[in-house]
Amino acid sequence: MNKETEFITTPITREDIPQLDNIELLFFAYRDFVGDADRILAEYGFGRAHHRVLYFVNRKPGLTVAELLEILQITKQSLARVLPQLIQSDHIIQATGTNDRRKRLLYPTRKGRDLVLALSAPQSRRIDNAFKSTGRNADTLVMKFMKAMIGKATGN
Amino acid sequence: MNKETEFITTPITREDIPQLDNIELLFFAYRDFVGDADRILAEYGFGRAHHRVLYFVNRKPGLTVAELLEILQITKQSLARVLPQLIQSDHIIQATGTNDRRKRLLYPTRKGRDLVLALSAPQSRRIDNAFKSTGRNADTLVMKFMKAMIGKATGN
Protein backbone atom coordinates (compact mmCIF):
# COMPACT_ATOMS: atom_id res chain seq x y z
CA MET A 1 0.00 0.00 0.00
CA ASN A 2 1.26 3.35 -1.04
CA LYS A 3 1.14 5.15 2.27
CA GLU A 4 4.03 7.48 1.52
CA THR A 5 2.18 10.32 3.30
CA GLU A 6 2.40 12.94 0.64
CA PHE A 7 4.90 15.72 1.31
CA ILE A 8 4.53 19.09 -0.33
CA THR A 9 7.84 20.73 -1.06
CA THR A 10 6.77 23.73 -3.10
CA PRO A 11 5.97 27.01 -1.34
CA ILE A 12 2.68 28.78 -1.70
CA THR A 13 2.90 31.59 -4.22
CA ARG A 14 0.95 34.50 -5.62
CA GLU A 15 -0.60 31.96 -7.94
CA ASP A 16 -2.31 30.37 -4.96
CA ILE A 17 -3.04 33.53 -3.02
CA PRO A 18 -3.01 36.77 -5.00
CA GLN A 19 -2.38 39.00 -1.99
CA LEU A 20 0.19 36.74 -0.42
CA ASP A 21 2.83 39.44 -0.05
CA ASN A 22 0.45 41.90 1.48
CA ILE A 23 -0.89 39.35 3.94
CA GLU A 24 2.63 38.83 5.15
CA LEU A 25 3.51 42.51 5.22
CA LEU A 26 0.42 43.29 7.25
CA PHE A 27 1.31 40.57 9.73
CA PHE A 28 4.83 41.84 10.34
CA ALA A 29 3.86 45.50 10.26
CA TYR A 30 1.20 44.98 12.89
CA ARG A 31 3.45 42.86 15.03
CA ASP A 32 6.14 45.52 15.17
CA PHE A 33 3.54 48.25 15.56
CA VAL A 34 2.01 46.76 18.69
CA GLY A 35 5.46 45.83 19.91
CA ASP A 36 6.20 49.52 20.36
CA ALA A 37 3.53 49.80 23.02
CA ASP A 38 4.15 46.37 24.54
CA ARG A 39 7.54 47.41 25.80
CA ILE A 40 6.12 50.40 27.67
CA LEU A 41 3.11 48.47 28.97
CA ALA A 42 5.40 45.86 30.48
CA GLU A 43 6.97 48.52 32.70
CA TYR A 44 3.55 49.15 34.22
CA GLY A 45 2.60 45.51 34.46
CA PHE A 46 -0.14 46.12 31.92
CA GLY A 47 -1.04 44.22 28.77
CA ARG A 48 -2.67 45.03 25.46
CA ALA A 49 -6.12 44.84 26.94
CA HIS A 50 -5.24 47.68 29.30
CA HIS A 51 -3.91 49.68 26.39
CA ARG A 52 -7.06 49.30 24.36
CA VAL A 53 -9.31 50.30 27.24
CA LEU A 54 -7.10 53.26 28.10
CA TYR A 55 -7.00 54.29 24.48
CA PHE A 56 -10.72 54.41 23.88
CA VAL A 57 -11.44 56.06 27.20
CA ASN A 58 -9.03 58.79 26.18
CA ARG A 59 -10.49 58.93 22.71
CA LYS A 60 -14.02 59.36 24.00
CA PRO A 61 -13.99 60.52 27.60
CA GLY A 62 -17.27 59.86 29.37
CA LEU A 63 -18.17 56.79 27.37
CA THR A 64 -20.13 54.11 29.19
CA VAL A 65 -19.09 50.56 29.98
CA ALA A 66 -21.54 49.24 27.39
CA GLU A 67 -20.13 51.52 24.70
CA LEU A 68 -16.63 50.38 25.51
CA LEU A 69 -17.60 46.72 25.26
CA GLU A 70 -19.23 47.43 21.92
CA ILE A 71 -16.10 49.11 20.54
CA LEU A 72 -13.70 46.47 21.84
CA GLN A 73 -16.02 43.60 21.00
CA ILE A 74 -15.29 41.83 24.23
CA THR A 75 -17.51 40.64 27.04
CA LYS A 76 -18.22 42.36 30.31
CA GLN A 77 -16.32 39.59 32.11
CA SER A 78 -13.19 40.28 30.12
CA LEU A 79 -13.34 43.95 30.90
CA ALA A 80 -13.87 43.11 34.55
CA ARG A 81 -10.30 41.97 34.97
CA VAL A 82 -8.75 44.98 33.31
CA LEU A 83 -10.88 48.00 34.13
CA PRO A 84 -10.70 47.75 37.93
CA GLN A 85 -6.92 47.66 37.67
CA LEU A 86 -6.85 50.85 35.63
CA ILE A 87 -9.18 52.47 38.14
CA GLN A 88 -7.13 51.35 41.11
CA SER A 89 -3.92 52.56 39.50
CA ASP A 90 -5.60 55.93 39.01
CA HIS A 91 -5.49 55.96 35.24
CA ILE A 92 -9.26 55.92 34.82
CA ILE A 93 -12.11 57.29 36.91
CA GLN A 94 -15.69 56.11 36.97
CA ALA A 95 -18.50 58.62 37.36
CA THR A 96 -22.15 57.81 37.83
CA GLY A 97 -24.27 59.10 34.96
CA THR A 98 -26.42 62.14 35.74
CA ASN A 99 -29.34 61.39 33.43
CA ASP A 100 -29.21 57.67 33.98
CA ARG A 101 -27.61 56.77 37.25
CA ARG A 102 -27.17 53.12 36.26
CA LYS A 103 -24.51 54.12 33.80
CA ARG A 104 -20.85 54.39 34.64
CA LEU A 105 -19.10 57.06 32.65
CA LEU A 106 -15.40 56.45 32.14
CA TYR A 107 -12.90 59.28 32.16
CA PRO A 108 -9.13 59.36 32.01
CA THR A 109 -7.18 61.02 34.81
CA ARG A 110 -4.14 63.17 34.14
CA LYS A 111 -2.06 60.08 34.76
CA GLY A 112 -4.16 58.07 32.32
CA ARG A 113 -3.84 60.76 29.68
CA ASP A 114 -0.10 60.87 30.10
CA LEU A 115 0.21 57.12 29.78
CA VAL A 116 -1.87 56.87 26.63
CA LEU A 117 0.22 59.59 25.06
CA ALA A 118 3.41 57.76 25.99
CA LEU A 119 2.02 54.55 24.51
CA SER A 120 0.86 56.15 21.30
CA ALA A 121 3.96 58.24 20.70
CA PRO A 122 6.22 55.50 19.30
CA GLN A 123 3.38 54.10 17.21
CA SER A 124 2.65 57.50 15.75
CA ARG A 125 6.34 57.98 15.08
CA ARG A 126 6.56 54.64 13.31
CA ILE A 127 3.69 55.56 11.00
CA ASP A 128 5.13 59.02 10.43
CA ASN A 129 8.50 57.60 9.48
CA ALA A 130 6.88 55.07 7.18
CA PHE A 131 5.12 57.86 5.30
CA LYS A 132 8.35 59.76 4.94
CA SER A 133 9.71 56.90 2.88
CA THR A 134 6.65 56.59 0.67
CA GLY A 135 6.51 60.12 -0.69
CA ARG A 136 3.66 62.53 -1.24
CA ASN A 137 -0.07 61.71 -0.97
CA ALA A 138 0.67 58.24 0.30
CA ASP A 139 -1.17 59.35 3.41
CA THR A 140 -4.52 59.81 1.69
CA LEU A 141 -4.20 56.59 -0.25
CA VAL A 142 -3.13 54.44 2.67
CA MET A 143 -5.97 55.79 4.79
CA LYS A 144 -8.43 55.04 2.01
CA PHE A 145 -7.05 51.53 1.82
CA MET A 146 -7.23 50.99 5.56
CA LYS A 147 -10.82 52.19 5.72
CA ALA A 148 -11.73 49.79 2.96
CA MET A 149 -10.12 46.96 4.93
CA ILE A 150 -12.54 47.43 7.81
CA GLY A 151 -15.85 45.62 8.03
CA LYS A 152 -17.45 42.23 7.65
CA ALA A 153 -15.91 39.77 5.23
CA THR A 154 -17.32 39.75 1.71
CA GLY A 155 -18.61 36.63 0.06
CA ASN A 156 -17.03 37.18 -3.36
CA MET B 1 -8.29 69.41 51.02
CA ASN B 2 -8.82 69.67 47.32
CA LYS B 3 -8.82 66.01 46.41
CA GLU B 4 -11.27 66.39 43.51
CA THR B 5 -9.34 63.73 41.57
CA GLU B 6 -8.85 65.53 38.30
CA PHE B 7 -11.08 64.35 35.47
CA ILE B 8 -10.14 64.85 31.88
CA THR B 9 -13.10 65.42 29.63
CA THR B 10 -11.44 66.33 26.36
CA PRO B 11 -10.59 63.60 23.86
CA ILE B 12 -7.10 63.04 22.55
CA THR B 13 -6.65 64.62 19.15
CA ARG B 14 -4.24 64.85 16.22
CA GLU B 15 -2.62 67.63 18.22
CA ASP B 16 -1.53 65.09 20.81
CA ILE B 17 -0.81 62.22 18.44
CA PRO B 18 -0.23 63.13 14.80
CA GLN B 19 -1.06 59.68 13.44
CA LEU B 20 -4.06 59.15 15.70
CA ASP B 21 -6.44 58.29 12.86
CA ASN B 22 -4.05 55.84 11.28
CA ILE B 23 -3.36 54.14 14.59
CA GLU B 24 -7.07 53.50 14.93
CA LEU B 25 -7.53 52.44 11.33
CA LEU B 26 -4.69 49.95 11.60
CA PHE B 27 -6.20 48.51 14.77
CA PHE B 28 -9.63 47.93 13.25
CA ALA B 29 -8.27 46.81 9.88
CA TYR B 30 -6.09 44.19 11.49
CA ARG B 31 -8.84 43.01 13.80
CA ASP B 32 -11.21 42.36 10.93
CA PHE B 33 -8.43 40.91 8.81
CA VAL B 34 -7.52 38.22 11.33
CA GLY B 35 -11.22 37.71 12.06
CA ASP B 36 -11.59 36.27 8.57
CA ALA B 37 -9.31 33.38 9.45
CA ASP B 38 -10.50 33.03 13.04
CA ARG B 39 -13.91 31.86 11.92
CA ILE B 40 -12.45 29.04 9.84
CA LEU B 41 -9.89 28.07 12.48
CA ALA B 42 -12.63 27.69 15.05
CA GLU B 43 -14.19 24.92 12.94
CA TYR B 44 -10.97 22.94 13.27
CA GLY B 45 -10.46 23.72 16.93
CA PHE B 46 -7.34 25.65 16.03
CA GLY B 47 -6.22 29.12 17.07
CA ARG B 48 -4.09 31.84 15.58
CA ALA B 49 -0.91 30.11 16.66
CA HIS B 50 -1.80 27.13 14.51
CA HIS B 51 -2.51 29.44 11.61
CA ARG B 52 0.86 31.16 11.85
CA VAL B 53 2.77 27.89 12.03
CA LEU B 54 0.82 26.42 9.14
CA TYR B 55 1.32 29.56 7.12
CA PHE B 56 5.08 29.71 7.39
CA VAL B 57 5.52 25.99 6.88
CA ASN B 58 3.59 26.38 3.64
CA ARG B 59 5.52 29.49 2.75
CA LYS B 60 8.86 27.79 3.22
CA PRO B 61 8.46 24.01 3.15
CA GLY B 62 11.37 22.22 4.77
CA LEU B 63 12.18 24.93 7.26
CA THR B 64 13.53 23.80 10.61
CA VAL B 65 11.99 24.23 14.04
CA ALA B 66 14.63 26.83 14.92
CA GLU B 67 13.87 28.85 11.79
CA LEU B 68 10.19 28.77 12.57
CA LEU B 69 10.76 30.00 16.12
CA GLU B 70 12.91 32.81 14.73
CA ILE B 71 10.24 33.93 12.27
CA LEU B 72 7.40 33.73 14.76
CA GLN B 73 9.45 35.18 17.58
CA ILE B 74 8.05 32.73 20.07
CA THR B 75 9.71 30.24 22.35
CA LYS B 76 10.17 26.56 21.78
CA GLN B 77 7.75 25.85 24.62
CA SER B 78 5.00 27.82 22.91
CA LEU B 79 5.48 25.90 19.70
CA ALA B 80 5.43 22.63 21.63
CA ARG B 81 1.73 22.86 22.19
CA VAL B 82 0.75 23.75 18.68
CA LEU B 83 3.07 21.85 16.37
CA PRO B 84 2.33 18.33 17.66
CA GLN B 85 -1.37 19.02 17.12
CA LEU B 86 -0.79 20.00 13.51
CA ILE B 87 1.31 16.88 13.01
CA GLN B 88 -1.26 14.63 14.60
CA SER B 89 -4.05 16.14 12.54
CA ASP B 90 -1.95 15.41 9.45
CA HIS B 91 -1.51 19.01 8.36
CA ILE B 92 2.25 19.02 8.83
CA ILE B 93 4.92 16.34 8.54
CA GLN B 94 8.31 16.27 10.24
CA ALA B 95 11.30 14.86 8.40
CA THR B 96 14.72 14.28 9.87
CA GLY B 97 17.38 16.40 8.15
CA THR B 98 19.68 14.54 5.78
CA ASN B 99 22.80 16.65 6.25
CA ASP B 100 22.19 17.28 9.90
CA ARG B 101 20.06 14.60 11.46
CA ARG B 102 19.36 16.66 14.57
CA LYS B 103 17.19 18.97 12.52
CA ARG B 104 13.49 18.46 11.99
CA LEU B 105 12.35 19.73 8.62
CA LEU B 106 8.72 20.77 8.50
CA TYR B 107 6.59 20.17 5.43
CA PRO B 108 2.90 20.67 4.76
CA THR B 109 0.78 17.73 3.67
CA ARG B 110 -1.88 18.05 0.99
CA LYS B 111 -4.34 18.58 3.79
CA GLY B 112 -2.15 21.28 5.33
CA ARG B 113 -1.79 23.03 2.01
CA ASP B 114 -5.54 22.98 1.46
CA LEU B 115 -6.19 24.42 4.90
CA VAL B 116 -3.73 27.27 4.55
CA LEU B 117 -5.28 28.18 1.22
CA ALA B 118 -8.74 28.15 2.76
CA LEU B 119 -7.52 30.38 5.59
CA SER B 120 -5.75 32.83 3.33
CA ALA B 121 -8.50 33.10 0.72
CA PRO B 122 -10.82 35.47 2.60
CA GLN B 123 -7.85 37.56 3.76
CA SER B 124 -6.59 37.87 0.21
CA ARG B 125 -10.09 38.74 -0.95
CA ARG B 126 -10.39 41.45 1.68
CA ILE B 127 -7.16 43.07 0.57
CA ASP B 128 -8.13 42.73 -3.09
CA ASN B 129 -11.45 44.40 -2.48
CA ALA B 130 -9.80 47.16 -0.50
CA PHE B 131 -7.51 47.93 -3.42
CA LYS B 132 -10.45 48.04 -5.80
CA SER B 133 -11.80 50.99 -3.86
CA THR B 134 -8.50 52.86 -3.73
CA GLY B 135 -7.81 53.06 -7.43
CA ARG B 136 -4.70 52.56 -9.48
CA ASN B 137 -1.15 52.25 -8.10
CA ALA B 138 -2.39 52.10 -4.54
CA ASP B 139 -0.89 48.63 -4.46
CA THR B 140 2.69 49.77 -4.92
CA LEU B 141 2.34 52.61 -2.48
CA VAL B 142 0.64 50.60 0.25
CA MET B 143 3.28 47.90 -0.03
CA LYS B 144 6.00 50.48 0.25
CA PHE B 145 4.31 51.88 3.33
CA MET B 146 3.89 48.45 4.91
CA LYS B 147 7.51 47.57 4.33
CA ALA B 148 8.57 50.80 5.97
CA MET B 149 6.40 49.95 8.98
CA ILE B 150 8.44 46.84 9.70
CA GLY B 151 11.47 46.82 11.93
CA LYS B 152 12.71 48.01 15.29
CA ALA B 153 11.31 51.20 16.71
CA THR B 154 13.18 54.39 15.93
CA GLY B 155 14.37 56.73 18.61
CA ASN B 156 13.37 59.98 16.93
Place this chain on the structure above:
DNA sequence: AAAATATGTCAGCACTATTGACATAAATAT
Protein backbone atom coordinates in the same frame (compact mmCIF):
# COMPACT_ATOMS: atom_id res chain seq x y z
C1' DA C 1 -45.58 46.32 41.00
C1' DA C 2 -43.29 44.09 37.19
C1' DA C 3 -40.07 44.07 33.57
C1' DA C 4 -36.11 45.70 31.32
C1' DT C 5 -31.55 47.78 31.43
C1' DA C 6 -26.65 48.73 33.02
C1' DT C 7 -23.33 47.07 35.59
C1' DG C 8 -20.80 43.95 38.64
C1' DT C 9 -19.16 39.45 40.28
C1' DC C 10 -18.28 34.44 40.93
C1' DA C 11 -16.71 30.12 39.06
C1' DG C 12 -14.79 27.51 35.56
C1' DC C 13 -12.63 26.75 31.04
C1' DA C 14 -9.56 27.55 26.76
C1' DC C 15 -5.76 29.45 24.27
C1' DT C 16 -1.42 31.63 23.76
C1' DA C 17 2.64 32.89 25.53
C1' DT C 18 6.32 33.12 29.10
C1' DT C 19 10.50 31.29 32.14
C1' DG C 20 13.37 27.75 34.15
C1' DA C 21 15.04 23.18 34.38
C1' DC C 22 16.28 19.03 32.50
C1' DA C 23 16.81 15.24 28.76
C1' DT C 24 18.29 13.25 24.38
C1' DA C 25 20.54 12.79 20.02
C1' DA C 26 23.74 14.30 16.83
C1' DA C 27 27.41 17.20 15.28
C1' DT C 28 31.68 19.60 16.13
C1' DA C 29 35.88 20.78 18.64
C1' DT C 30 39.86 19.62 21.28
Place this chain on the structure above:
DNA sequence: ATATTTATGTCAATAGTGCTGACATATTTT
Protein backbone atom coordinates in the same frame (compact mmCIF):
# COMPACT_ATOMS: atom_id res chain seq x y z
C1' DA D 1 38.05 9.55 22.27
C1' DT D 2 36.10 12.75 25.08
C1' DA D 3 34.03 17.12 25.77
C1' DT D 4 31.21 20.68 24.22
C1' DT D 5 27.82 22.71 21.48
C1' DT D 6 23.63 22.52 18.85
C1' DA D 7 18.78 21.15 17.74
C1' DT D 8 15.00 19.56 19.57
C1' DG D 9 11.79 17.89 23.03
C1' DT D 10 9.49 17.88 27.55
C1' DC D 11 7.94 18.94 32.39
C1' DA D 12 6.22 22.28 35.61
C1' DA D 13 4.66 26.69 36.88
C1' DT D 14 2.86 31.31 35.74
C1' DA D 15 0.60 35.31 33.23
C1' DG D 16 -2.59 37.55 30.15
C1' DT D 17 -6.70 37.58 27.55
C1' DG D 18 -10.69 35.84 26.20
C1' DC D 19 -15.07 32.90 26.72
C1' DT D 20 -19.80 30.99 28.87
C1' DG D 21 -23.20 30.60 32.44
C1' DA D 22 -25.27 32.05 36.57
C1' DC D 23 -26.61 35.23 39.76
C1' DA D 24 -26.87 39.94 42.24
C1' DT D 25 -27.89 44.94 42.61
C1' DA D 26 -29.45 49.38 41.38
C1' DT D 27 -32.08 52.07 38.48
C1' DT D 28 -35.28 53.11 34.89
C1' DT D 29 -39.21 52.06 32.16
C1' DT D 30 -43.64 50.00 31.39
